[in-house]
Amino acid sequence: MLASAIFGLFVGSIPGLTATMAAALLIPFTFFMDPVPAIAAIVTTVAMAIFAGDIPGALLRIPGTPASAAYCDEAYAMTRKGKVATALGVSLVCSAIGGVFGSAILAMTAPVLAEFAIKFSSYEYFWLACLGLSCAVVVSTGSTLKGFVSLLIGLFISTIGIDITAGHPRFAFGNVEMMGGISFIPAMIGMFAISEVLRFIAAPHKQESIPQQPIKNVFRGIGGIISTYKLNVMRGGVIGAVVGILPGAGSDIAAWIAYAMSKRFSKNRDKFGTGHVEGLVDAGTANNAGLAGAWVPALVFGIPGDSITAIVIGVLYMKGMNPGPTVFMQQPELIHAVFIVFFLANLALIPLGFIAIRLSRTILLVPRHVLIPIILMFCVVGSFAINNTAFGISVMLIMGVMAYLMEENGFPVAPTILGIVLGTMLEDNFMSSMIKADGQFAEFFSRPIAATLGVLVIVIWTLPLLRLLLRTLRGEKTRLPT
Amino acid sequence: MGFNDALIGLVLVIFAIAEIAYSTTFPSLHGQAYGPSLFPIIIGCGLLACGLVLIARGLRTRNQQSRLAQSTQAESDKATNSPTWVQLGDWAHDPASRINMLLVPVLLVAYILLSEPIGFIPLSVAMLTILLFRLGSSLLTSIVIAVVTTLMLQLLFAKVLLVPLPSGLLLRWLG
Numbered sequence: 001m002l003a004s005a006i007f008g009l010f011v012g013s014i015p016g017l018t019a020t021m022a023a024a025l026l027i028p029f030t031f032f033m034d035p036v037p038a039i040a041a042i043v044t045t046v047a048m049a050i051f052a053g054d055i056p057g058a059l060l061r062i063p064g065t066p067a068s069a070a071y072c073d074e075a076y077a078m079t080r081k082g083k084v085a086t087a088l089g090v091s092l093v094c095s096a097i098g099g100v101f102g103s104a105i106l107a108m109t110a111p112v113l114a115e116f117a118i119k120f121s122s123y124e125y126f127w128l129a130c131l132g133l134s135c136a137v138v139v140s141t142g143s144t145l146k147g148f149v150s151l152l153i154g155l156f157i158s159t160i161g162i163d164i165t166a167g168h169p170r171f172a173f174g175n176v177e178m179m180g181g182i183s184f185i186p187a188m189i190g191m192f193a194i195s196e197v198l199r200f201i202a203a204p205h206k207q208e209s210i211p212q213q214p215i216k217n218v219f220r221g222i223g224g225i226i227s228t229y230k231l232n233v234m235r236g237g238v239i240g241a242v243v244g245i246l247p248g249a250g251s252d253i254a255a256w257i258a259y260a261m262s263k264r265f266s267k268n269r270d271k272f273g274t275g276h277v278e279g280l281v282d283a284g285t286a287n288n289a290g291l292a293g294a295w296v297p298a299l300v301f302g303i304p305g306d307s308i309t310a311i312v313i314g315v316l317y318m319k320g321m322n323p324g325p326t327v328f329m330q331q332p333e334l335i336h337a338v339f340i341v342f343f344l345a346n347l348a349l350i351p352l353g354f355i356a357i358r359l360s361r362t363i364l365l366v367p368r369h370v371l372i373p374i375i376l377m378f379c380v381v382g383s384f385a386i387n388n389t390a391f392g393i394s395v396m397l398i399m400g401v402m403a404y405l406m407e408e409n410g411f412p413v414a415p416t417i418l419g420i421v422l423g424t425m426l427e428d429n430f431m432s433s434m435i436k437a438d439g440q441f442a443e444f445f446s447r448p449i450a451a452t453l454g455v456l457v458i459v460i461w462t463l464p465l466l467r468l469l470l471r472t473l474r475g476e477k478t479r480l481p482t
Numbered sequence: 483m484g485f486n487d488a489l490i491g492l493v494l495v496i497f498a499i500a501e502i503a504y505s506t507t508f509p510s511l512h513g514q515a516y517g518p519s520l521f522p523i524i525i526g527c528g529l530l531a532c533g534l535v536l537i538a539r540g541l542r543t544r545n546q547q548s549r550l551a552q553s554t555q556a557e558s559d560k561a562t563n564s565p566t567w568v569q570l571g572d573w574a575h576d577p578a579s580r581i582n583m584l585l586v587p588v589l590l591v592a593y594i595l596l597s598e599p600i601g602f603i604p605l606s607v608a609m610l611t612i613l614l615f616r617l618g619s620s621l622l623t624s625i626v627i628a629v630v631t632t633l634m635l636q637l638l639f640a641k642v643l644l645v646p647l648p649s650g651l652l653l654r655w656l657g
Binding site for chain 1: 485487490494501521522525528529532533535536539579582583585586587589590591593594597598602606609610613614617618619627628631632635639646647
């Protein structure tokens with residue numbers, strides 16, 4: 001766990017290496033661990049990485065992870081004012097508070113929801129999967145249409161392999177390894193790590209010079225700031241947890257929303273962007289709270305709340321555990337272990353984060369052009385290790401290049417991942433429901449919860465269409481994203 | 483590397499049609515209206531629709547671009563304003579990074595094809611050395627880092643995690 005904490009801090013603090021990538025790189029190791037240490041490793045790594053992303057944000061104005069992008073300018077402005085210690089201290093303490101807050105929400109809501117979810121049948125699961133996928137499209141960054149395309153690509157990938165109901169191989173073209181389906185893990189390593197490698201090579205950054213400013217007394221005055229902005233801390237925590245729970249939206253979106261909310265409701269709105277600490281409090285709390293929030297749907301329904309939990313679900317499936325309400329009944333000790341790990345990881349953030357801040361200058365000196373080839377080789381070995389065949393590496397390469405091209409053209413990648421993870425669940429539940437219902441689609445609305453969920457899905461889908469219709473009727477000129 | 487939306491749409495449409503055509507060959511279950519072909523066909527239809535919208539959008543942006551280009555052609559350079567189908571990234575203008583971009587897929591394909599006959603250790607050293615050198619380390623440091631990393635990976639995965647990395651030539655030489 002300590003090792004994964006250090007790893008997380010390191011990856012997070014290097015600009016361009018994201019928290020998701022840290023988790024993707026960890027997978028080959030978790031494959032050889034028991035479920036609880038595996039989850040612990042991922043949780044710790046990611047919590048550390050999200051905080052550590054703030055360090056280069058404050059020092060270099062380059063967010064270490066996308067989750068820090070929202071308030072990177074703010075933190076850098078504080079650095080220029082000579083308040084770098086305060087900026088980092090605030091983001092450290094807020095990260096820890098946000099993490100603990102999110103963990104508390106997770107520990108409170110997940111068991112309750114699980115009790116509710118145990119009554120679900122395949123109809124409800126079908127609608128839930130639909131809901132998750134729809135959220136992923138609606139919430140994702142960029143244009144909804146492109147999000148939808150990305151989702152469909154993910155769903156298509158999930159149909160590759162032997163079909164579950166009829167046992168007919170689909171899109172395998174006689175290839176035995178294709179019949180087994182595209183496994184999550186090489187696909188995710190490709191989409192998150194290889195695409196980052198390509199992006200780095202496409203635009204090599206120069207090593208930035210680090211402002212020579214003493215970082216001392218990180219914790220001085222933090223207590224005062226936190227108590228002045230306790231409301232902001234609470235708000236950030238709630239926003240983070242709620243956004244995290246929504247499938248497809250992770251901590252980066254939580255941070256943006258929290259920052260925007262903070263600006264909107266602040267008394268000192270004009271101070272924002274000039275090195276004002278308030279937005280930092282909100283968004284710093286929100287991104288760590290979002291991490292834990294994303295685990296709620298993942299643990300209860302097996303629907304990932306963000307791309308990191310999508311990876312976790314992939315790992316759990318490989319270990320023969322199907323996340324869902326039954327885990328709460330059959331293996332409560334596992335669920336409790338997850339909660340405890342969350343609290344521990346976020347508390348450990350304070351001392352370890354402090355060390356990381358002190359060492360930040362050295363970490364930032366590690367040349368990235370040396371790291372990138374090493375990461376590449378690591379990915380190769382990692383995706384090979386899953387099935388011990390070169391097929392995994394091919395999957396990784398194809399998915400990596402695809403993810404790179406998609407991101408370059410404004411297609412969000414998260415819906416694809418959700419599509420791959422949820423596609424099988426969607427089809428399974430649809431098929432078994434249809435067989436149960438004897439082909440009557442109306443049966444999908446026959447149970448109260450199923451009907452509610454179904455209506456919700458339909459509303460989510462019709463709203464953007466209605467808006468589009470209204471806009472075209474008014475003849476408004478739509479601004480096109482380029 | 484940015485493509486015009488219309489191009490992406492076209493690719494999607496072609497892909498979707500091929501996918502639907504292939505899906506209809508799937509056998510259906512007895513007495514069941516919905517077979518294994520249902521989901522692929524739905525997905526195909528979705529992609530088809532999105533592809534068509536993207537084509538329409540792409541063409542519209544292109545028209546706007548060309549109109550913009552005509553009106554401002556005099557004062558600004560043509561390179562930025564002329565409508566383009568494919569917009570290459572910065573890396574494409576620099577031959578060195580162009581090679582680097584191609585290097586990653588090429589090296590990976592080489593690894594996939596050659597890892598069985600040649601083995602992990604020599605191949606990994608070679609790959610890392612080439613890439614490190616291309617990305618700006620000196621030749622000597624590249625080799626040193628490549629060897630150290632390879633040995634660490636070998637130790638970690640083959641010895642600790644017991645992954646059967648392809649042994650290839652090296653072991654055969656050692657007997």
